[in-house]
Amino acid sequence: MRGYLCQKPAAAVLQAKTAQQAWAQRPTRDRLRAVGRIASQIALHQAELLALSPRINATPAEIIASELLPLADACRYAARVGRRALAATTHSLRRGAWWMGRINVRIIREPWGVVLILAPSNYPLFLPGVQIIQALAAGNAVLVKPAEGCEAVLQRFAQCAVAAGIPAELLQLLDSSIATGQQAIEAGVDKVFLTGSANTGRTVLAQLSQSLTPATLELGGCDSVFVTESAELNRVARCLAYAIQLNGGATCIAPRRVFITPAQQERLCSLLIEELRSARPTRPAGFQFPFAVVKQLNAAVQQALREGAQIAHGELPDLPSNNPSHLSMRPLVLRGVNPRMNIVRDDIFAPIVSLLTVPNMSSAIEADRVCPYHLGASVFGSRVDAEQWGQQIRAGCVVINDVVVPSADPRVSFGGCAQSGWGSTRGWEGLLEMTRPKSICTRFGNWLPHLDRANVENASVMSALLTLLHSPNWRNKFASIRTLITRG
Known part of the structure; x- marks a missing residue:
């Protein structure tokens, strides 16, 4: 079927390499126009894309808002800013090393070649889709390995x-x-983009290390929310209730850890429970999860309870002995959690959030760093306070007075650090990530000072030149000029 070439990876890589060479030679504006037109195709065929989505814990409206709309936005964004983002840049001669002679330095952006996208299952269209269109805009060919069950969309x-x-x-x-x-990796792709768990990242990196193939990794998250003293708690509760239920909790930047002072905890906990209860009639059976995920969650929560945590809302589902493929559960709120419990140090894709009390925001920042995952974060409070604390948080994306949703804006570059991976996808930086820089150095004129052996091999001349250019002492600078005049 045209547009879907499912063949052996080695043959796919070979065909992609040939096609990519011709694609990269096409004018950037032509590539960007084609990418921009994909947005119109998404709008025209939204009903089919919606029907093919495998997301069992999302409503049609949620799928449109979290995948189709932001993917179409990303297509238009790439089409509009791609020429500037991917354009060559020339650096001023005045900023260069004049003692080397006149050298023009131009940085161009080259596509990697053939990129392999290892796609996730939680947002099976939006997450790989943005990487696909940015790779194409930059001049690459793309191979995509979908997650199981996500092939059709x-x-x-x-x-x-x-x-x-x-x-x-x-x-x-x-x-x-x-x-x-x-x-596909063995066949010789030029770069890999993985969205998945930290364990999957380790496995993929072990293979990539054999060929030194570069990679951009968006891995697990256990995101934090910081509630400052100036925060509006009603807003915090509404945002938390929305975010932990979005896609049934299977969102990499869903809030898992809420840092709050003791004076605010009771009020926020009550408001959050009220919000979750009001949403319950729309999901009477709860959300569906793979048995393995519920088992992982159950073990982490049981351990937290043994260490002093309490369940403030919801209940753990029973684990039947027949190991069903899926189980249902409703949102779970824990309190009395400390930063070293496994429940707030693991990437669990389920609707759970933990409240952690801290005396102040400085302590919250310190406690946040106990967790090995640093993908995204949110800060609630006055704009001045929130932005100030946001700059100190270790995360790839910090949202002020909201959760999750702003990260889908096409301007936002997204990526984590520590065990949440490295590199960027989406936004301006995501476009650049699909390229590698190449420096073009052009010599102007006939002066080639490095070929003048009388000066280059004269240590006193070179020392005088270093002193003239970089010494903080003006007397030494003038002395170096005399040396250069007499020996140059």
């Missing part, structure tokens, strides 16, 4: 891209098996 998206003017050979979908991803 990405197939339809690939067809939308082809209808917008993207050559079919440039965007190829592989099957969803782990072995296929490994074979």
Whole structure:
């Protein structure tokens, strides 16, 4: 089927390399126009894309708002800013080393070649989709390994891209098996973009290390929320209730840890429980989760309870002995949690949030760093306070007085640090991540001072030159000028 070329990875890589060379030679504006037209295709075929989404814990409205709309926005954003982001830059001669002679320095952005996108299951269209369109805009060919069960929606998206003017050979979908991803890496892709867990990241990096293939990794999250003394608690509660239920809690930047002072905790806890109870009639059966996820959550919560935490809202689901594929559960709120408990040091994709009391925001920043994951964070409070604390938080994206949603703005660059990965996707930085810089150094004129052996091999001349250019002492500078005049 056109726009969906599921073949052996080695053949796909070979075909992609050939197609990419022609694509990279096309004018940037032509590539960007094709990428921009994908937004129109998404709008035209939204019903089909919606019907093919495998997200069982999201309503149609949520899927449109969290995947289709932001992906279309990202297409238009890339089309509008791509020429500036990917344009060559020339550095002023005045900022250079004049003693080397006249050298023009120009930095160009080159596509990597063939990039492999290892896609996640939680947002199976938006997350890989933005990486796809940015890779294409930058001049790359793309291979995509979907998550299991997510093949159909990405197939339809690939067809939308082809209808917008993207050559079919440039965007190829592989099957969803782990072995296929490994074979694609072995076949010689030029860069890998992974969205997944930290454990998956370690496994992929172990293979990439053999060929020294570069990678951008967006890994697990256990995101923090900082509630300052000036925060509006009603707003905090509404945002938390929304975010921990978004996609059933299967969001990498969903809030898991809420740092709050003892004076605010009771009020916020009551407001949050009230918000969650008011939302319950819309989901009487709760959310559906793989048995393995519920088992992981159960173990972490049980350990926290043994160490002094309490369940403020919700209850743990029973674990049946027949190991069903999925179980249902409702949102869970814990209190009395401390930063060293496993429940706030792990990336669990479930609707759970923990309240951690701290005496002040400085202590909250320190406690936050106990967790190995630093993907995103939110700060609630007056704008001045929140922005000040936001600059001190270790995270790739900090949202002020909101949660999650602003990170889907097409201008936002997104990436984590520590065990949440490295590199950026989306936004301006995401476009640059799809390229590598190349410096073009052009010599002007006939003066080649490094070929004048009489000066280059004269240590006193070179020392005088260093003194003239960089000494803080003006007397020494004038002395160096005399040395250069007499010996130069």
